[in-house]
Amino acid sequence: xxxxxxxxxxxxxxxxxxxxxxxxxxxxxxxxxxxxxxxxxxxxxxxxxxxxxxxxxxxxxxxxxxxxxxxxxxxxxxxxxxxxxxxxxxxxxxxxxxxxxxxxxxxxxxxxxxxxxxxxxxxxxxxxxxxxxxxxxxxxxxxxxxxxxxxxxxxxxxxxxxxxxxxxxxxxxxxxxxxxxxxxxxxxxxxxxxxxxxxxxxxxxx
Amino acid sequence: xxxxxxxxxxxxxxxxxxxxxxxxxxxxxxxxxxxxxxxxxxxxxxxxxxxxxxxxxxxxxxxxxxxxxxxxxxxxxxxxxxxxxxxxxxxxxxxxxxxxxxxxxxxxxxxxxxxxxxxxxxxxxxxxxxxxxxxxxxxxxxxxxxxxxxxxxxxxxxxxxxxxxxxxxxxxxxxxxxxxxxxxxxxxxxxxxxxxxxxxxxxxxx
Amino acid sequence: xxxxxxxxxxxxxxxxxxxxxxxxxxxxxxxxxxxxxxxxxxxxxxxxxxxxxxxxxxxxxxxxxxxxxxxxxxxxxxxxxxxxxxxxxxxxxxxxxxxxxxxxxxxxxxxxxxxxxxxxxxxxxxxxxxxxxxxxxxxxxxxxxxxxxxxxxxxxxxxxxxxxxxxxxxxxxxxxxxxxxxxxxxxxxxxxxxxxxxxxxxxxxx
Amino acid sequence: xxxxxxxxxxxxxxxxxxxxxxxxxxxxxxxxxxxxxxxxxxxxxxxxxxxxxxxxxxxxxxxxxxxxxxxxxxxxxxxxxxxxxxxxxxxxxxxxxxxxxxxxxxxxxxxxxxxxxxxxxxxxxxxxxxxxxxxxxxxxxxxxxxxxxxxxxxxxxxxxxxxxxxxxxxxxxxxxxxxxxxxxxxxxxxxxxxxxxxxxxxxxxx
DNA sequence: TATGAATGAGTTTTCATTCAT
DNA sequence: AATGAATGAAAACTCATTCAT
Numbered sequence: 001x002x003x004x005x006x007x008x009x010x011x012x013x014x015x016x017x018x019x020x021x022x023x024x025x026x027x028x029x030x031x032x033x034x035x036x037x038x039x040x041x042x043x044x045x046x047x048x049x050x051x052x053x054x055x056x057x058x059x060x061x062x063x064x065x066x067x068x069x070x071x072x073x074x075x076x077x078x079x080x081x082x083x084x085x086x087x088x089x090x091x092x093x094x095x096x097x098x099x100x101x102x103x104x105x106x107x108x109x110x111x112x113x114x115x116x117x118x119x120x121x122x123x124x125x126x127x128x129x130x131x132x133x134x135x136x137x138x139x140x141x142x143x144x145x146x147x148x149x150x151x152x153x154x155x156x157x158x159x160x161x162x163x164x165x166x167x168x169x170x171x172x173x174x175x176x177x178x179x180x181x182x183x184x185x186x187x188x189x190x191x192x193x194x195x196x197x198x199x200x201x202x203x204x205x206x
Numbered sequence: 207x208x209x210x211x212x213x214x215x216x217x218x219x220x221x222x223x224x225x226x227x228x229x230x231x232x233x234x235x236x237x238x239x240x241x242x243x244x245x246x247x248x249x250x251x252x253x254x255x256x257x258x259x260x261x262x263x264x265x266x267x268x269x270x271x272x273x274x275x276x277x278x279x280x281x282x283x284x285x286x287x288x289x290x291x292x293x294x295x296x297x298x299x300x301x302x303x304x305x306x307x308x309x310x311x312x313x314x315x316x317x318x319x320x321x322x323x324x325x326x327x328x329x330x331x332x333x334x335x336x337x338x339x340x341x342x343x344x345x346x347x348x349x350x351x352x353x354x355x356x357x358x359x360x361x362x363x364x365x366x367x368x369x370x371x372x373x374x375x376x377x378x379x380x381x382x383x384x385x386x387x388x389x390x391x392x393x394x395x396x397x398x399x400x401x402x403x404x405x406x407x408x409x410x411x412x
Numbered sequence: 413x414x415x416x417x418x419x420x421x422x423x424x425x426x427x428x429x430x431x432x433x434x435x436x437x438x439x440x441x442x443x444x445x446x447x448x449x450x451x452x453x454x455x456x457x458x459x460x461x462x463x464x465x466x467x468x469x470x471x472x473x474x475x476x477x478x479x480x481x482x483x484x485x486x487x488x489x490x491x492x493x494x495x496x497x498x499x500x501x502x503x504x505x506x507x508x509x510x511x512x513x514x515x516x517x518x519x520x521x522x523x524x525x526x527x528x529x530x531x532x533x534x535x536x537x538x539x540x541x542x543x544x545x546x547x548x549x550x551x552x553x554x555x556x557x558x559x560x561x562x563x564x565x566x567x568x569x570x571x572x573x574x575x576x577x578x579x580x581x582x583x584x585x586x587x588x589x590x591x592x593x594x595x596x597x598x599x600x601x602x603x604x605x606x607x608x609x610x611x612x613x614x615x616x617x618x
Numbered sequence: 619x620x621x622x623x624x625x626x627x628x629x630x631x632x633x634x635x636x637x638x639x640x641x642x643x644x645x646x647x648x649x650x651x652x653x654x655x656x657x658x659x660x661x662x663x664x665x666x667x668x669x670x671x672x673x674x675x676x677x678x679x680x681x682x683x684x685x686x687x688x689x690x691x692x693x694x695x696x697x698x699x700x701x702x703x704x705x706x707x708x709x710x711x712x713x714x715x716x717x718x719x720x721x722x723x724x725x726x727x728x729x730x731x732x733x734x735x736x737x738x739x740x741x742x743x744x745x746x747x748x749x750x751x752x753x754x755x756x757x758x759x760x761x762x763x764x765x766x767x768x769x770x771x772x773x774x775x776x777x778x779x780x781x782x783x784x785x786x787x788x789x790x791x792x793x794x795x796x797x798x799x800x801x802x803x804x805x806x807x808x809x810x811x812x813x814x815x816x817x818x819x820x821x822x823x824x
Numbered sequence: 825t826a827t828g829a830a831t832g833a834g835t836t837t838t839c840a841t842t843c844a845t
Numbered sequence: 846a847a848t849g850a851a852t853g854a855a856a857a858c859t860c861a862t863t864c865a866t
Contacts, residue, residue: 004845032329034240048852112328119325121385122318131386162395169379176378177371179327180337189368254827446652460848524740531737533797534730535650543798570814574807581791588790589783591739592749605780622866666831
């Protein structure tokens with residue numbers, strides 16, 4: 001009865017939504033939530049402002065959608081892979097450090113988004129929960145490796161959760177230093193140094 | 207008409223300025239730069255909006271002044287103290303970890319400010335430079351300890367700067383996790399675990 | 413391709429039109445002209461927005477069509493009936509009061525529409541004329557009864573038109589009080605009191 | 619300390635507020651709530667839009683303020699006066715009819731406001747309550763006169779509240795007819811006819 | 825110097841209407 | 846005829862900043 005089938009409409013909607021979302025991500029990350037205008041997004045996406053509101057109820061939800069699409073691209077899947085592609089906990093941690101560092105090197109364009117989203121932790125419940133879950137998941141994954149290593153006598157006896165938190169912190173903290181001054185953070189050195197120190201310690205007297 | 211001496215005036219101005227700054231800090235950190243209104247600050251500081259503009263040229267400079275006053279309270283001085291109050295590089299690092307962790311415990315009220323300032327790194331040159339210098343200073347201080355430790359054969363041979371960056375990163379990253387979910391970060395465990403691992407390594411086979 | 417005859421098409425159109433009109437009436441009365449959205453009407457009527465515009469040139473004409481369908485259901489026909497079903501002017505007025513009061517009791521769901529349409533008297537010519545004609549007709553009908561009563565010496569000599577206007581006013585005014593506070597207007601008492609007072613007067617000294 | 623004293627500011631505020639309110643009343647009544655724009659009000663009042671929002675939190679509250687200032691000018695005080703300036707209930711009612719009719723004649727410019735405010739009864743709680751209270755008060759005042767008349771044997775025994783409601787309704791209903799077609803309502807005839815009929819009844823057979 | 829009224833540019837949001845399919 | 850995506854003009858509201866007093 002309709003000349004465009006519902007499926008056609010659906011496809012149209014999906015395409016447009018993604019088009020808007022992509023542009024919105026760029027602008028939000030470049031300018032920050034408040035300085036970014038819906039009209040900027042509309043213009044750069046080549047649609048009218050009304051169209052934006054056809055796809056997203058308001059600016060905040062557009063931002064949230066950007067956050068969600070960004071969140072998906074995060075590291076958890078990679079962490080899980082590392083678990084499976086290495087035999088011993090020691091190797092697992094080493095591989096992990098390498099992977100994450102390499103990932104950072106590649107993903108330079110999305111790193112600036114971190115500070116933007118971080119700054120919404122206080123103000124946006126969904127984002128807060130997103131970060132809480134992400135951290136929780138990642139700590140869980142790492143803590144399991146560490147506990148496993150302790151059980152197998154590969155690692156000394158530390159609090160696995162605290163240790164996991166520290167490992168995650170290293171990368172987030174480095175992202176911050178990289179954002180402040182990209183030249184000063186050499187991801188290619190990080191993995192090695194980190195592996196060396198974490199696994200064998202700084203101490204030379206063994 | 208007024209019996210006030212110029213010096214008294216000056217003192218009055220200073221006091222008022224600090225009064226405004228204190229309130230501005232609270233509001234900026236609580237609401238974020240954009241959501242914070244000059245009128246809010248004025249009201250909470252008990253002055254008129256116009257008065258704010260007698261003390262600060264505009265909102266951005268008010269924010270910058272808040273940033274600067276916040277920056278001062280940061281860790282560098284403490285780091286320097288640690289250098290002097292410990293004999294060996296090993297002890298220095300251990301003391302450092304303890305001090306910083308204890309400091310975090312106390313400074314819970316200013317931690318939320320981190321994300322706000324971080325998010326301005328991209329957008330504000332002064333803040334970017336502030337962070338760059340702070341990171342540079344801290345890396346320098348830590349790198350010197352590490353290099354010293356290597357020279358004294360207390361530490362294995364690592365890239366001091368990279369190692370320094372990692373150490374700093376740990377704390378910034380933990381601040382982030384703490385902000386996302388304070389209950390999940392136990393500062394009191396951090397120092398021990400960190401000292402243990404950094405100094406002796408995770409590896410049990412020594 | 414379609415086996416539908418023109419007549420069937422016509423019936424379909426009529427049905428759809430009425431369907432839209434019914435829903436539009438509900439929404440316009442519930443929300444008022446401006447707060448009611450064409451998209452609301454479309455959604456609730458189960459058609460697309462575009463379809464509304466196949467049946468009505470624009471929102472104003474849709475509203476007008478609602479007004480017209482509402483106007484038709486009004487009292488004039490009943491008034492005419494009352495004229496025929498009572499013998500004397502006195503009885504006619506009495507019957508009238510009873511009928512109208514009973515009608516109000518039943519028509520509670522359309523009473524809220526009154527204020528909405530009233531408020532368009534200033535702004536919409538068609539509605540203004542509609543009300544003018546309705547009032548004129550009703551005053552005419554009542555004035556004829558009254559004049560008849562005066563001629564037959566059943567009534568004292570009053571200005572029939574003014575008296576007619578007053579009688580009509582009573583009901584409109586009561587509708588308003590009912591809308592403001594339904595519990596405070598007891599339609600079942602109205603007819604009696606009205607008949608008693610209008611016909612015999614409040615004065616006890618006769 | 620301030621060159622303008624608080625009292626001066628207060629006077630300024632009051633004056634401006636009234637200036638805005640007056641213009642807003644005109645525009646709201648002329649165009650209706652929705653069709654009236656805040657920018658129209660600002661322009662006609664010779665201030666900026668921002669100034670409007672300096673004095674009223676939003677459009678709705680501006681409208682409400684208009685309603686309240688309009689409500690004050692209503693009839694209750696006059697009704698009370700009538701109570702005191704007439705000796706017997708019969709005279710009281712007669713005087714009342716005269717006063718109200720005369721008032722209508724004078725207040726032609728505010729009558730169009732009625733339909734606008736009426737139409738907000740459903741949508742605005744404050745206005746609903748305003749009307750409820752106004753009707754309640756007026757019914758109370760009239761019912762007391764009527765009850766008094768019954769007690770003194772001046773009036774026949776009717777339900778005072780119902781009778782009061784009817785009397786009030788007459789005027790509201792006539793306002794409506796007047797709004798629809800001013801030429802058709804002759805306020806100068808109303809009082810006489812009303813007094814005659816209400817007090818002595820239409821019936822000629824006494 | 826302090827005040828707070830006033831500004832007006834800038835932003836988000838809404839929605840009747842159009843139109844390609 | 847029917848669909849619903851797209852439009853864009855219009856509207857409410859905000860707020861940093863100015864300035865007369």
